[in-house]
Amino acid sequence: MTAPDTHAARGTDETTGHEMTSADMTGAETTNADTTNADTTDVETAGADTVDNGIAADDAPGTGAAPVPRTVADADFSTLAEPFRPELLAHCYRMLGSLHDAEDLVQETYLRAWRGYDRFEGRSSVRRWLYKIATMTCLTALETRTRRPLPSGLGAPSDDHRVAVAADRRDIPWLQPAPDALFAPAPTPADTASGAADPGAIVAGRTGIRLAFIAALQHLPARQRAVLTLRDVLAFRTAETAEILGMTPAAVDSALRRARARLADAAPVEDEQAEPDEATRRRLLDAYVDAFTRADPAALVDLLRADVELEMPPTPTWFTGRDAVIGFLASRVLRPGLFRLVPTSANGQPAAAAYRRTPDGGYDAFDLQVLTLRGPRIARVTAFLDPGLVPAFGLAPTLTA
DSSP states (O other): OOOOOHHHHGGGOSOOOOOOOOOSOOOOOOOOOOOOOOOTTSGGGTTOOSOOOSTTOOOOSSOOOOOOOHHHHHHHHHHHHGGGHHHHHHHHHHHHSOHHHHHHHHHHHHHHHHHHGGGOOSSSOHHHHHHHHHHHHHHHHHTTOOOOOOGGGTSOOBSOTTSOOOOOOTTSOOOOOOBGGGTSOOOOHHHHHHTTTSHHHHHHHHHTTOHHHHHHHTTSOHHHHHHHIIIIISOOOHHHHHHHHTOOHHHHHHHHHHHHHHHHHHSOOOOGGGSOOHHHHHHHHHHHHHHHHTTOHHHHHTTEEEEEEEEETTEEEEEESHHHHHHHHHHHTOOTTTEEEEEEEETTEEEEEEEEEOTTSOEEEEEEEEEEEETTEEEEEEEEOOGGGGGGGTOOSEEOO
């Protein structure tokens, strides 16, 4: 990475984000997403009335070093800061629930950090300094954004596949999935040798980006969201979190208690033992891809739990129960030769990109399906009906016949 262009940077001071564009499909009439980001009246905002950009955030106790000369800063900024990009992207994604917005705000974070690097005195770590800038950038962005829901966060499901599917809600900024590859580089031989890539570490690493967890975070006010991710996901100490957010330690503890309680109400923690091993994950994904491609509802029955759920943003209508899900797919979706699926992974979960046949015999990207597994079966299918998401997973927008 080279130093960001200072001329181009002047035009990007304001945080921006892309709204998700959904595929043309049927969808429903529900209420607009509620605004849960505002939390200015919460006690945890004490000591943090002003959200700054974190550039001059090198305020940790200590004597520090002399400010870094600009020529040195230009030379070593990339070396010091670039390794943190994947985890900062994951952090911004947790805060925003949008892959596109997260990418924009990480870029904004690096532009701000590069501009302020000559004033970085080394009294805190580069990592913590970058997290302060990224978190404050996210909090500023969230001041003008509503939460990003899934259909299950807006209304009750249907257990009858014959119901009318409501109209597409393009006005709602839906939660987006994110490819695993963006969040961390592939394990190196050294990682494997040291045990960094052992199965337990892999499962632990997935926890903070799971789709259900990201959706539950959207129910928290923005500052509570920041406190919980910094403390419980990233394991920053209370004092460090207080410094990052400009809060008192007591306010951080108060916010964390509120966030944990609210998160438990929004999405009760599932038994960690329900996470299947890698062989089971792969087997289920391969079998799902095969059954969907062959348009075989009977094969899908063997893969789905009795209480399986299906949701399809931007369509607010969603279904619960194996009979309803299979009935919907069999009557309205599955046709021999209509779809081809390509396996991938999203949010630490197995996923597949679906391509739909075109009149000329090719296949165009149609949706991105994320599978939630519980034990040896599929507990939820979240089909994001937005073909624009597929290229973000490193997949082609079209397939040849």
